[in-house]
Amino acid sequence: MTSPATSAFPYKLVATDLDGTLLRPDDTVSERTREALAAATAAGAAHIVVTGRAVPWTRHILDDLGYNGLAVCGQGAQVYHAGEHRLLTSVTLDRQLAGLAIAKVEAEVGPLHLAASQDGLDGSVVVGPGYRVQEGPLANVLVDSAADLWTDPINKVYIQHPELSDDALAAAAREVAGDLVGVTMAGPGIVELLPLGLSKATGLSLAARRLGVKAADTIAFGDMPNDIPMFGWAAHGVAMANAHDELKAVADEITTSHADDGIAVVLERFLTV
Numbered sequence: 001m002t003s004p005a006t007s008a009f010p011y012k013l014v015a016t017d018l019d020g021t022l023l024r025p026d027d028t029v030s031e032r033t034r035e036a037l038a039a040a041t042a043a044g045a046a047h048i049v050v051t052g053r054a055v056p057w058t059r060h061i062l063d064d065l066g067y068n069g070l071a072v073c074g075q076g077a078q079v080y081h082a083g084e085h086r087l088l089t090s091v092t093l094d095r096q097l098a099g100l101a102i103a104k105v106e107a108e109v110g111p112l113h114l115a116a117s118q119d120g121l122d123g124s125v126v127v128g129p130g131y132r133v134q135e136g137p138l139a140n141v142l143v144d145s146a147a148d149l150w151t152d153p154i155n156k157v158y159i160q161h162p163e164l165s166d167d168a169l170a171a172a173a174r175e176v177a178g179d180l181v182g183v184t185m186a187g188p189g190i191v192e193l194l195p196l197g198l199s200k201a202t203g204l205s206l207a208a209r210r211l212g213v214k215a216a217d218t219i220a221f222g223d224m225p226n227d228i229p230m231f232g233w234a235a236h237g238v239a240m241a242n243a244h245d246e247l248k249a250v251a252d253e254i255t256t257s258h259a260d261d262g263i264a265v266v267l268e269r270f271l272t273v
Contacts (some may be wrong), residue, residue: 009043009271012217015072015204015230018051018061019187020223020258021240029065036264039271046211048072050200052186052226054117054155055080055087056124070210074117075184075194075226076203077155079210085121089206092119093181093195095150098157101177101193105159108176109169115140115158116149123152131160132189157193166191170225184226185244192226199229219270221255221263222247238266 014037016022022029037047050072051058058073058080068083079089106112113130117123124141126149127133133140143149149157161169170191174183182194208218220227220234223243231237231250239251240262248254255262 009040009045011040011045011219011236011270013208013211013213013219014040014045014047014267015050015218015220015234016047016263017200017222017224017227017230018049018053018058020242021221021227022049022258022263023061024259027061030261030264032261033264034065036261036267036271040267043271046070046213048204048207048211050076050204050220050222050230052184052190052192052200052224054078054123054125055121059085059121070207072200072203072207074155074203075186075192076198076200077119077195079203079207087121088210090119090155091195091198092153092155093157093193095154097180097196098154098193099150101173101180102157102159104177104180105173109161109164109172111162113160113162114146114149116154117156117158119153119155123155125158130162131158134189155195159191159193160189186224186226200226201229201233204230204233219266221266223258238262 048070052075054074055078062082071080071082073080077091080087114128115131116126127140127142128146128149166185170183170185182196182198185191215233216235218234219236220230221238223240225244225246227247237251239248239254241257255266
């Protein structure tokens, strides 16, 4: 009988998104997926979480996983050392540019509802009037005026529209303000304005460089359009069955859903000879 051989695992880096990818619908990571990632790391690969969540919204998940390596947070804005609870790099969004971009989008589609992610290890999500807050483990800071969103350095702005779909809003924002800010969709109801040129790929490349790993050695897993740059950077991009159609269109393969251990399904295939 031949036992599984982990020495032949073909990648040195496994990059996983969190929501809709590594996390199941109940925000947990299955034992099967934990074991598959542990086997990949035992075979010499590093595991990097690459998420749109800023560090304060990611740290508790990493701690629960016993994750001590690097994580790319805030859509690539932050490289975080989980074991040391230390922010290694951080990119902020110019608040004047953000304000100009928002004005241009509103001139095109009408008033927006806004929130902003503050920079730093303990930055809050500051929520303006009308913005629909998604449930999460950390409290949001509600403010009475959009002007109060800009009082501290931020790494991104969230925008919502009372009528437009996420796809339509992202397309409109990209059309009229794409020369000022980056625009991406990170999940249902989550359209974001970012520093121009920033993406998960830029953050992942910085983290990989620290580990001495190249794009050619990387397999990446994701589910939303904000994962497209990461797929473009990595050697092999795997979309979950529950992924957005835009990501599926550029994926090298499609696995089962985040509810059905899609990451483990692929890793186990590569781990077993």
